[in-house]
Structure formats: C-alpha cells, structure tokens
Amino acid sequence: MSLLHEVFARTKSENRAALIAYLPAGYPTADGAVECIEAMVAGGVDIVEIGFPYSDPVMDGPTIQEAVNISLVGGTKSATVINTVKRVSQMGVPTLVMSYWNPIERYGLESFATDFHAAGGAGVITPDLTPEEADDWIAATDHHDVERVFLVALSSSDERISKVASVTTGFVYAGAVMGVTGARASLSDAIEGLVAKVRRYTDLPVAVGLGVSTPEQAHEIAQYADGVIVGSAFVTAIANGGPPAAKALAQALSQGLAR
Amino acid sequence: MSVDEVLVMPDLRGHFGKFGGRFVPEALMAALDELDDAFRKAMVDPSFLAQLHDLQVNYTGRPSPITHAKRFSELAGGATVLLKREDLNHTGSHKINNVLGQGLLTLRMGKTRVIAETGAGQHGVATATVSALLGLECVVYMGEEDTKRQALNVARMKLLGATVIPVTSGSKTLKDAINEAMRDWVANVEDTHYMLGTVAGPAPFPEMVRDFHRIIGDESREQMLERFGRLPDVVAACVGGGSNAIGIFTAFIPDSEVRLLGLEAGGDGVETGRHASTIVGGAVGVLHGARSYIMQDDDGQTIESHSISAGLDYPSVGPEHAYLADIGRAEYRSVTDVQAMNAFKLLCETEGIIPAIETAHALAGALEIGKELGKDAIILVNCSGRGDKDVETAAKWFDMNP
Numbered sequence: 049m050s051l052l053h054e055v056f057a058r059t060k061s062e063n064r065a066a067l068i069a070y071l072p073a074g075y076p077t078a079d080g081a082v083e084c085i086e087a088m089v090a091g092g093v094d095i096v097e098i099g100f101p102y103s104d105p106v107m108d109g110p111t112i113q114e115a116v117n118i119s120l121v122g123g124t125k126s127a128t129v130i131n132t133v134k135r136v137s138q139m140g141v142p143t144l145v146m147s148y149w150n151p152i153e154r155y156g157l158e159s160f161a162t163d164f165h166a167a168g169g170a171g172v173i174t175p176d177l178t179p180e181e182a183d184d185w186i187a188a189t190d191h192h193d194v195e196r197v198f199l200v201a202l203s204s205s206d207e208r209i210s211k212v213a214s215v216t217t218g219f220v221y222a223g224a225v226m227g228v229t230g231a232r233a234s235l236s237d238a239i240e241g242l243v244a245k246v247r248r249y250t251d252l253p254v255a256v257g258l259g260v261s262t263p264e265q266a267h268e269i270a271q272y273a274d275g276v277i278v279g280s281a282f283v284t285a286i287a288n289g290g291p292p293a294a295k296a297l298a299q300a301l302s303q304g305l306a307r
Numbered sequence: 308m309s310v311d312e313v314l315v316m317p318d319l320r321g322h323f324g325k326f327g328g329r330f331v332p333e334a335l336m337a338a339l340d341e342l343d344d345a346f347r348k349a350m351v352d353p354s355f356l357a358q359l360h361d362l363q364v365n366y367t368g369r370p371s372p373i374t375h376a377k378r379f380s381e382l383a384g385g386a387t388v389l390l391k392r393e394d395l396n397h398t399g400s401h402k403i404n405n406v407l408g409q410g411l412l413t414l415r416m417g418k419t420r421v422i423a424e425t426g427a428g429q430h431g432v433a434t435a436t437v438s439a440l441l442g443l444e445c446v447v448y449m450g451e452e453d454t455k456r457q458a459l460n461v462a463r464m465k466l467l468g469a470t471v472i473p474v475t476s477g478s479k480t481l482k483d484a485i486n487e488a489m490r491d492w493v494a495n496v497e498d499t500h501y502m503l504g505t506v507a508g509p510a511p512f513p514e515m516v517r518d519f520h521r522i523i524g525d526e527s528r529e530q531m532l533e534r535f536g537r538l539p540d541v542v543a544a545c546v547g548g549g550s551n552a553i554g555i556f557t558a559f560i561p562d563s564e565v566r567l568l569g570l571e572a573g574g575d576g577v578e579t580g581r582h583a584s585t586i587v588g589g590a591v592g593v594l595h596g597a598r599s600y601i602m603q604d605d606d607g608q609t610i611e612s613h614s615i616s617a618g619l620d621y622p623s624v625g626p627e628h629a630y631l632a633d634i635g636r637a638e639y640r641s642v643t644d645v646q647a648m649n650a651f652k653l654l655c656e657t658e659g660i661i662p663a664i665e666t667a668h669a670l671a672g673a674l675e676i677g678k679e680l681g682k683d684a685i686i687l688v689n690c691s692g693r694g695d696k697d698v699e700t701a702a703k704w705f706d707m708n709p
C-alpha cells in the first residue's frame with residue numbers, strides 16, 4: 049500500500065478525516081515554504097499539497113494568485129518545486145503536487161514523473177487536465193508509480209464522475225463550491241450529495257476542498273468525506289503570522305476532523 | 308494530409324491534429340457540453356439559421372463589399388490589393404459576426420447573462436451591442452492597460468449598457484482578461500454564457516467561432532468569382548487569436564492554389580523577444596483551455612506578449628491556425644509595430660480608409676507579398692476593422708498632437 053493510502057487507512061481507523069493542506073512552492077520563499085509546511089505538519093496536517101506556481105492560475109482566487117505571484121517574482125522554477133517535494137516528503141508525510149497542466153507538459157511528462165517520484169513525491173493533482181486529454185499522463189504516472197488525482201465538481205454528471213473516478217488512483221478531489229479557490233463563509237449544501245455519488249463509482253478516498261477554511265466547515269465535511277483540503281486559509285495565516293500561525297491553524301482544523 | 312481531412316477538422320473532441328482539445332476545470336465541462344450540444348442543434352435548425360441570417364443582413368449590413376484599393380496597390384509591387392470590408396459592419400469590425408451567433412445561442416440555452424474578454428475593445432463593443440439588442444446582462448473584462456489604450460471603446464461599451472471591469476492582474480492585457488472571465492464563468496456558469504471572442508479556448512469555441520465567421524470567406528469567394536472571374540492568389544489577414552483570419556480562410560482551404568497568409572504581431576521584432584508572434588516565435592503548449600503555439604519560458608510560464616495593437620497582444624493563437632501552420636496549408640509571418648504603422652498611414656493616405664491597427668498588420672503583409680509576386684497577383688486582404696479607436700495611438704505615434 050502506498051504511503052498516501054496508508055494515511056487514509058490510519059485516519060479512518062482513528063474515526064476521523066485526514067487534513068490535507070495546500071501551499072505554493074516558493075511562498076513566501078523557497079525555504080520559508082518548507083519551514084511553514086514543517087509547522088503545519090507539527091500542527092496536525094496529514095497530507096501536503098505543494099502548489100506549482102503558474103503565471104495564469106484561472107482556478108485561483110485573489111489569495112492564492114497573490115501568493116503564486118510572490119513565489120514567481122521570487123524566482124521559483126520547476127526545480128524549486130521538485131526540491132520542495134524532496135524536502136517535504138522527508139518529513140514522512142505523503143506529498144503531492146498540484147499543478148496546472150502547462151508546466152508539467154513543458155517539463156515533459158516522463159521526465160516530470162521520473163523526477164517527482166525520485167524526490168519522494170506521492171501523487172499529482174491536475175485541476176485542468178480532463179480525463180479525455182490524459183492518456184499520456186496516465187501512462188507516465190503508471191510507469192513511475194505516481195498517484196493521479198482528478199477533480200469532480202458540483203456540476204459533474206454521473207457519466208463524468210464515473211469517468212473521473214476510473215482514471216484516478218490517489219483520491220477523488222471534490223470541489224465544495226462552483227468557483228475559484230478562496231475562503232467562503234458557506235459551502236454548497238450539495239457537496240455531501242456529490243461525495244455520496246462519487247462513492248457509487250469508486251472505493252478510493254474522497255476529499256473535499258475549495259472554499260474550506262474553518263474548523264466548523266472541516267467538522268461538517270469530516271462527517272461524510274475522507275479528507276478535508278484547506279489552501280487559501282493557510283496562505284492568509286502565513287502572510288499574517290508565519291509558521292506559528294500556520295501551525296495554530298492546523299491545530300484548530302485538526303480539532304474539527306473527528307466523526 | 309488531404310484537403311478532405313482538413314475539412315472535417317476538428318475531431319469529435321475538438322482536436323485539430325495535435326492541437327485544441329479541452330484543458331479546463333471539471334466544473335466547466337458540463338457547460339462546454341451544453342454549449343456544444345446547443346451549437347450543433349442550432350446549426351441544423353432552419354429557424355435559428357433564418358434568425359441569424361436576418362440579423363446579418365438587416366442589422367450588421369452584410370454582405371460587406373470588396374473594395375479595390377487601387378492607389379494602395381501601386382505600393383504593393385503593382386499587385387492588385389482587394390479589401391474585404393469587415394470594417395463597414397455595424398460596430399466597425401468582423402467581431403459582430405460571432406456575437407450574433409453566440410447571442411442567439413445564449414437565448415436558446417436560457418441564460419440571461421454574458422461575460423466577455425476584450426483586448427482592443429472591438430469584441431467587447433460587439434458583445435455589449437448584441438447584449439443590448441437581445442436584452443442580456445453584459446460584463447466585459449478588459450486589461451487595465453488596454454482600457455487606457457482603447458478609452459473610446461470603453462466609453463462605447465458603457466453607453467451600450469455593459470459593465471466594464473478593468474483587470475489589474477498579470478500583464479493587465481488580453482490574456483489576463485481571459486483569466487478573469489474564466490474565473491467568473493466557473494462561479495456563475497448556471498446563468499452565464501462566456502462569449503469568447505476568438506477561435507481559441509476549449510472546444511467547441513474554436514470551431515463555433517470559426518463557423519460564425521466563415522461567412523467572411525464564403526462571401527468573398529463568391530464575390531471574387533462574380534466580379535473578377537477568378538480566385539485571389541493570396542488571402543491575407545492579421546492573426547492574434549485568429550478569428551478574422553479563420554473567417555476569411557475557411558472557404559478557401561479546399562482551393563489549394565490560393566495561398567493563405569496570416570500576419571502575426573511582431574512588436575519590436577521577434578528577435579527582441581518583445582512580440583506576439585506565437586506561431587513564428589512560440590512553442591507548443593497549453594493556455595486558456597487548448598493546446599496550441601504559445602509564448603512561454605523553459606518552466607512553462609507564459610511570457611507576456613508585446614504589440615502596439617491591443618487586439619493582437621495575446622501569447623497564444625487559435626489551435627486551427629497552429630494546425631494549418633503545421634501541415635503547411637497556411638503560412639504565417641511576423642509584422643513589426645513599425646511596419647504595421649507605416650501600412651496604416653499608407654492606407655489612410657491612398658484610399659481614405661483608416662484601418663484598425665490590427666488590420667494594418669495584414670496590410671503590411673500585403674505590401675510585402677505584393678512586391679514578391681508582382682503585378683499579376685491578386686491579394687485579398689481582410690480589412691477586419693476600422694481605426695477610429697486607434698486615432699489617439701496613431702496621433703501619438705506620428706507625433707500629430709498639437
């Protein structure tokens with residue numbers, strides 16, 4: 049069993065959801081990101097998503113756009129991302145990369161899967177790669193033992209959910225709102241139904257993200273999903289209070305994960 | 308690759324060879340499927356086609372004429388330069404062709420709000436126009452940089468009842484306006500149609516926008532045979548995203564003896580890196596939902612494009628152009644700001660037509676290829692837009708302000 053699936057099995061046995069945290073590589077700096085993630089893991093984060101900063105983040109709201117911009121202006125390159133994966137995976141947590149498609153295509157699918165795996169990475173989340181365009185990526189990730197994470201949305205039909213589930217190997221990422229990343233006061237009521245629908249098509253873990261920022265929301269989601277994904281809230285915490293604030297947020301969110 | 312194979316492009320998943328496709332968040336897939344379905348049904352529905360035709364004739368003023376630019380021709384090596392006058396359309400450019408089609412589709416899908424991106428403001432004005440005509444709420448995203456370059460068009464959009472949102476992220480130009488429009492669309496897809504203004508983006512946009520613009524070439528081909536008894540040797544058009552070029556090229560693709568020439572914005576020159584010539588100077592990549600030629604660095608980050616023309620200042624290009632370039636059916640060249648502005652002034656002074664600066668790139672291409680081919684050649688140029696919006700830029704360029 050892969051480390052990623054071991055963690056989901058463990059959190060399940062502890063009768064709670066896994067806490068999955070997102071932070072872009074190079075934010076606030078290359079070293080700073082690693083320090084922050086260390087603090088987040090100490091605070092209870094189970095799985096880490098490292099964002100691959102990209103110039104045209106069409107799925108991200110202002111908070112992550114700003115963080116990614118700071119990272120790129122600070123000189124983040126593909127090599128920075130791979131190096132961050134290496135340092136974070138050494139902490140013993142399953143480490144994923146979340147990337148828009150073009151940086152991976154430019155790196156080369158085979159090369160990226162090879163280097164990512166060698167760095168100890170567990171899986172890759174590809175929010176703008178549809179299953180229809182993913183044949184070469186499926187081959188490369190299968191070949192190099194890298195887990196694939198695809199997304200489902202509130203607007204996804206049963207047919208699409210089934211298609212997404214069939215190409216996913218890590219966990220299914222269910223978007224909690226229709227829209228870009230960023231904290232929301234309330235999530236859609238339909239998200240529980242979406243998670244239930246996904247379960248009809250796969251036994252893989254299902255994690256919920258997009259808009260999730262508070263322990264209360266985490267608690268609600270933990271009742272029906274296997275993982276709770278938080279991104280923008282960590283970025284904001286780090287902007288305001290660095291690693292200690294990131295750790296405090298992870299601790300607070302962890303309190304909400306019990307079923 | 309036979310001509311027949313070219314004609315059936317794209318495939319069922321929106322691929323033009325290896326280009327095109329759909330690289331979008333899953334949240335948009337349902338909306339793209341809905342649009343695809345509505346588009347295909349509409350294009351075989353006689354009542355939709357009749358409604359569209361009525362608007363083309365009685366609202367836009369189609370067919371647009373072909374003008375023989377006699378004095379300008381003398382500067383093009385004596386070749387005959389003909390102008391397909393899309394600048395005479397209502398709203399002043401070819402953009403109206405696409406928005407009428409998409410506007411009617413919006414109504415058929417039961418959506419009440421449209422969003423659009425715009426660079427030069429021509430597509431924004433066209434979208435605002437059709438929204439007023441059809442009673443749709445309209446929001447236009449425009450790079451802050453472009454709102455300054457094209458202040459006249461901002462005022463036009465506002466007069467037409469649209470909300471114009473200046474985009475301050477990234478390079479503050481067309482690419483960032485598209486990013487912002489996509490963010491809006493993901494959040495509001497239930498009641499909102501994204502009226503994409505060019506032959507780029509995820510399927511079915513490149514095919515759909517092409518089909519709404521192909522009337523330019525369909526008319527031209529007929530007009531050529533009727534008035535000149537022959538087809539042109541060259542069909543030339545400027546290419547940013549490439550909608551006016553695809554519009555005039557499509558009817559001529561099967562005529563293998565007709566050369567198709569796309570003119571990309573060269574900015575300060577491709578060799579300087581400050582340009583928007585994605586086919587001439589870019590590499591294969593994915594941007595804004597499709598695989599095409601894009602301007603990017605070694606890490607896959609988009610490089611900001613540069614051009615005096617806001618409408619061509621875009622670091623990608625429609626996937627069908629990438630495909631036509633790859634198979635050699637169309638040829639693409641780069642025209643610098645200086646070359647374009649020279650052609651701009653020459654057309655003003657020899658024909659009494661002030662073209663859009665975008666169009667001036669095609670005119671510069673005509674001057675060049677005319678000199679190459681000599682006086683027996685006929686060059687049909689898509690005069691895609693009029694230049695009222697560019698008067699201030701031109702006055703500054705030529706130092707004409709008092």
